[in-house]
Amino acid sequence: MDIIPQLILNSIIAGAIYAMIALGFNLIYGTAKFFDLGYGALTAVGGYAVFYFYKTLGLDLYVSILLGVLIVGVIGFIVYKLVYSPLRKRKSSGMVLLVAALGVLTALQAIIAILFTSQFQTLSQNSSSEQVFNILGGAITQTQLVTLIIGFVIMIVIGLVFRYTLFGKAVKAIGDDEEVSKIVGVNTENIIGWVFFIGSAIGGLAGILIGFDTGIEPTMGLSLLLKGVIACIIGGIGNVYGGVLGAFLLAFIENFGIWHISGEWKDAIAFAVLILFLLFRPHGILRK
Amino acid sequence: MWKNREQMPILETKHITKHFDGVYAVNKLSINFEAGKITGIIGPNGSGKSTLINTLTGMIPIDSGEMIVAGAERLQRVKAHEVASYGMTRTFQDVRLFEQMPVIDNILVVLTERSIWKALFEKHGALHLEKAEEVLKKVGLWDKRDELAKNLSYGQRKLLEIARVLAMIHCGVGDINIIFLDEPFAGLFPEMIKIVTGVMKELRDQGKAVILIEHNMDLIRELSDHIYVLDSGELLAEGKPGDVLARKDVIEAYLGE
Structure with a gap:
C-alpha cells in the first residue's frame, strides 16, 4: 500500500475531528470571549454518555448518540448558567473565568472517573470485524468514514447558520461588541446560552466519534482541547472558518511530520507549530 | 403634580448622582424628557452630559437616585440589556x-x-x-x-x-420611545447633517422623545423644543433655547469660555 494516500487520508480524518473541536471552541471563545477549558471535558462527557446508553443500557446506537449529543449540550448550557454567566455579569476578568473553567474541567473529569472508573473504554462493539474501505489507495474504516462525513456536515451546517440566519448575525454581533448588542435589543444572555449548548454539543459529538474510532478515558479532553486551540490559533482565533482551516493544516503537518519518525512526535510537532505561529503570525492565517 | 397623561414626562430622573473618585460627574440631577419633543442637553466638556446618558442607558451604574419611565416604572438601576425593553435606545459619541x-x-x-x-x-x-x-x-x-x-x-x-x-x-423589542443621540452631528458634512436633522424631526413628529447632546448651538437652537444646561454635573439652566441661550450665566459658563 502506498504511504502518501494513507497519510493524506489520516490527515483528513484527524483534521475533521480537530475541526469539530475547534469549531465548538471558537464559537464559545468568539462569543463569550474567554478560554473555556471546561469545554475539553465535555468531549469526554459525550463519549461516556454514549458508553452508558449504548453499552450499559443497550439502547439503539443512533438513539444513544443523539441522547449523548443532547446531554453534552445541556451540560454545557448548565455550566454556563451556573458558573460562567454569574461571573460574566460581575464583569470578572478573563483570568477569573479561566480559573473557573479549569475548575469545571477538573470537576467534570473527576465525576466521570467516579461514575465510570478511569479505565480506557471503547464504544464500538466489535472493532475487529469493522468494514474497511479503500479510497485512492488508502485504507479507512467505516467509523472513520462516518466521522469524516459528520464532520463535514457539521462544518457546512454551522457555516450556513452563521451566514444566513438572524441567530448567526446576533452571535457575530455579540462577538463584535456585547454591550452595544444589549443596547440595540439583542437578547445576549439567551444567545450566549445557545452558543454554549451548540458549541458543547459539537465538542461532545467529536468525543463520541473518537470513542468509536479509538476509545474514551476521563482525561481525553485536555489534549483534544489543546489540539483544537492550536487549530484556532494558527487559523485565526475567534474566526469560525479560520479554526477549520487551522484544524486541517495542523492535521496535515502532524501526520506528514511523522512520516519518517515515530508517532509519539505528533504532539511535539503540533506544539512546535503553535510556537512558530505565536512568534511569527500571532493573529493566525485568517485575521478576525 | 401631573395633570394628565399628555403632559406626563416619558422619562424623569430624580436626584441621579454619579461620581468617579470623589468627583461628581452628575450631581442630584432631576430632569424630565417629554414625548414628541426634542430635548437638548448642552454644557461644557466634562459637565456630565455623556455620563448622564451612560447611567440612563445602563452603561454605568447609578450611585443614587432613580429614573421613572413612562410615569410608572421606577428604576434604581437599569441594566444595558433591559434598556431596549424600557423603550430606550441611543447612539454613541464615539460611534x-x-x-x-x-x-x-x-x-x-x-x-x-x-x-x-x-x-x-x-x-x-x-x-x-x-x-x-x-x-x-x-x-x-x-x-x-x-x-x-x-x-x-x-x-x-x-x-x-x-x-x-x-x-x-x-x-x-417593544416600542422604542426614548432616543438618546450623543453628538450625532460631530464630524458630519452639511448634507449629512440635513439627513440627521430630518430624521430627528420625523421622530419627534412620531411622538418620540428625542434627547440631543450637541455642541453646535445653531443646531440646538434649530432643533430643540427645550434645553437643559449642565455645568459640573449640576443643572445650571433650563427652558426654551432662545431664552436660555441668552442668559448671562449660561453664556459665561459655556459659550463664553
Missing part, C-alpha cells in the same frame, strides 16, 4: 458599530427575532430586508450595504448608527 459585519447585517441583527428558536432557523425574511433597505436608503447608505462597517468613513459610520436606531424603532 459603536458591529465593525466586522457588513452594513446591512448591522441593521438586520437589530431586526432579529426575539424568539431564539425562530432566529436559529429563520433566514432573514423579505420583511426584514425591506425594513433594512428602507432605513439604509433613508440615511443614504443602501449603496454601501455590502461594505464592512469598519471600512466606512466617519460620517457614514455616524449615519449607520442613526439607521440602526431607526431599525430598532421599526422592528425592535
Whole structure:
C-alpha cells in the first residue's frame, strides 16, 4: 500500500475531528470571549454518555448518540448558567473565568472517573470485524468514514447558520461588541446560552466519534482541547472558518511530520507549530 | 403634580448622582424628557452630559437616585440589556458599530427575532430586508450595504448608527420611545447633517422623545423644543433655547469660555 494516500487520508480524518473541536471552541471563545477549558471535558462527557446508553443500557446506537449529543449540550448550557454567566455579569476578568473553567474541567473529569472508573473504554462493539474501505489507495474504516462525513456536515451546517440566519448575525454581533448588542435589543444572555449548548454539543459529538474510532478515558479532553486551540490559533482565533482551516493544516503537518519518525512526535510537532505561529503570525492565517 | 397623561414626562430622573473618585460627574440631577419633543442637553466638556446618558442607558451604574419611565416604572438601576425593553435606545459619541459585519447585517441583527428558536432557523425574511433597505436608503447608505462597517468613513459610520436606531424603532423589542443621540452631528458634512436633522424631526413628529447632546448651538437652537444646561454635573439652566441661550450665566459658563 502506498504511504502518501494513507497519510493524506489520516490527515483528513484527524483534521475533521480537530475541526469539530475547534469549531465548538471558537464559537464559545468568539462569543463569550474567554478560554473555556471546561469545554475539553465535555468531549469526554459525550463519549461516556454514549458508553452508558449504548453499552450499559443497550439502547439503539443512533438513539444513544443523539441522547449523548443532547446531554453534552445541556451540560454545557448548565455550566454556563451556573458558573460562567454569574461571573460574566460581575464583569470578572478573563483570568477569573479561566480559573473557573479549569475548575469545571477538573470537576467534570473527576465525576466521570467516579461514575465510570478511569479505565480506557471503547464504544464500538466489535472493532475487529469493522468494514474497511479503500479510497485512492488508502485504507479507512467505516467509523472513520462516518466521522469524516459528520464532520463535514457539521462544518457546512454551522457555516450556513452563521451566514444566513438572524441567530448567526446576533452571535457575530455579540462577538463584535456585547454591550452595544444589549443596547440595540439583542437578547445576549439567551444567545450566549445557545452558543454554549451548540458549541458543547459539537465538542461532545467529536468525543463520541473518537470513542468509536479509538476509545474514551476521563482525561481525553485536555489534549483534544489543546489540539483544537492550536487549530484556532494558527487559523485565526475567534474566526469560525479560520479554526477549520487551522484544524486541517495542523492535521496535515502532524501526520506528514511523522512520516519518517515515530508517532509519539505528533504532539511535539503540533506544539512546535503553535510556537512558530505565536512568534511569527500571532493573529493566525485568517485575521478576525 | 401631573395633570394628565399628555403632559406626563416619558422619562424623569430624580436626584441621579454619579461620581468617579470623589468627583461628581452628575450631581442630584432631576430632569424630565417629554414625548414628541426634542430635548437638548448642552454644557461644557466634562459637565456630565455623556455620563448622564451612560447611567440612563445602563452603561454605568447609578450611585443614587432613580429614573421613572413612562410615569410608572421606577428604576434604581437599569441594566444595558433591559434598556431596549424600557423603550430606550441611543447612539454613541464615539460611534459603536458591529465593525466586522457588513452594513446591512448591522441593521438586520437589530431586526432579529426575539424568539431564539425562530432566529436559529429563520433566514432573514423579505420583511426584514425591506425594513433594512428602507432605513439604509433613508440615511443614504443602501449603496454601501455590502461594505464592512469598519471600512466606512466617519460620517457614514455616524449615519449607520442613526439607521440602526431607526431599525430598532421599526422592528425592535417593544416600542422604542426614548432616543438618546450623543453628538450625532460631530464630524458630519452639511448634507449629512440635513439627513440627521430630518430624521430627528420625523421622530419627534412620531411622538418620540428625542434627547440631543450637541455642541453646535445653531443646531440646538434649530432643533430643540427645550434645553437643559449642565455645568459640573449640576443643572445650571433650563427652558426654551432662545431664552436660555441668552442668559448671562449660561453664556459665561459655556459659550463664553
